[in-house]
Amino acid sequence: xxxxxxxxxxxxxINVNVYRGNCPCNCIHCPLGVTPPSQRINIFGExxxxxxxxxxxxxxxxxxxxxxxxRIHSVGEPTLWKHLTExxxxxxxxxxxxxxxxxxxxxxxxxxxxxxxNVDIIEV
Numbered sequence: 001x002x003x004x005x006x007x008x009x010x011x012x013x014i015n016v017n018v019y020r021g022n023c024p025c026n027c028i029h030c031p032l033g034v035t036p037p038s039q040r041i042n043i044f045g046e047x048x049x050x051x052x053x054x055x056x057x058x059x060x061x062x063x064x065x066x067x068x069x070x071r072i073h074s075v076g077e078p079t080l081w082k083h084l085t086e087x088x089x090x091x092x093x094x095x096x097x098x099x100x101x102x103x104x105x106x107x108x109x110x111x112x113x114x115x116x117x118n119v120d121i122i123e124v
Contacts, residue, residue: 010064010065011065012065012066012067012068012069013068013069013070013071013099014057014061014065014068014069014070014071015071015073016049016054016057016070016071016072016073017049017073017074017075018048018049018054018072018073018074018078018081018083018084018087019047019048019049019074019075019076019077019078019080019081020032020044020045020046020047020074020075020076021040021041021044021045021046021047021075021076022040022041022046022076022077022080023040023076023077023080023103023105024077024103024105025077025103025105027103030075031044031075032044032075032076040076044075044076048081048082048083049081049083050083051083051086051087054083054087054090055087055090057070058070058090058091058094058096059094061096062094062095062096067097068096068097069096069097069098069099069120069121070091070096070097070098070099071098071099071100071101072084072087072088072098072099072100072101073100073101077102077103077105078100078101078102079100079102079105079106079111079115084111084114084115085111085114088100088114088115088118088119089114089118091118092117092118097120097121098118098119098120098121099119099120099121099122099123100115100119100121100122100123101123102122102123102124103124104122104124
C-alpha cells in the first residue's frame with residue numbers, strides 16, 4: 001500500500017488564507033489592492049475563516065510536520081481577520097511557528113502587542 005506521508009514528506013510551511021475582502025492599501029502586487037476600494041467587497045466578497053477551522057488545521061499540521069510554520073495571509077489585510085488574536089495565541093501555545101503576511105497598517109495597539117508577542121515572522 002502506498003503511504004503518502006512516508007513516501008512524500010509534507011512541506012514545512014503551510015499557507016492559510018484566513019480573510020478576504022478589505023484592506024486600507026493599494027498595493028500593485030495584490031488583486032484587491034488594484035481594485036478601487038468602493039468595489040472591493042462587491043468583487044471579492046468579505047469572509048472570515050472560522051476559528052475552529054483554523055484550529056483544526058493547526059492540530060492536523062502539527063501532527064504530521066515536525067516543525068510546522070503557518071503563513072497567515074488573505075485576499076486583503078489579514079490583521080482585519082476577527083480571529084487573528086486567538087489564532088496566533090493558539091499557534092504559540094501549540095509550538096507552531098507563525099508567519100504573518102501583512103501590509104503593516106495596524107492601528108490597534110492591543111493587536112500590535114499580540115502580534116509582537118506571538119508571531120515569529122512578519123512579512124511586509
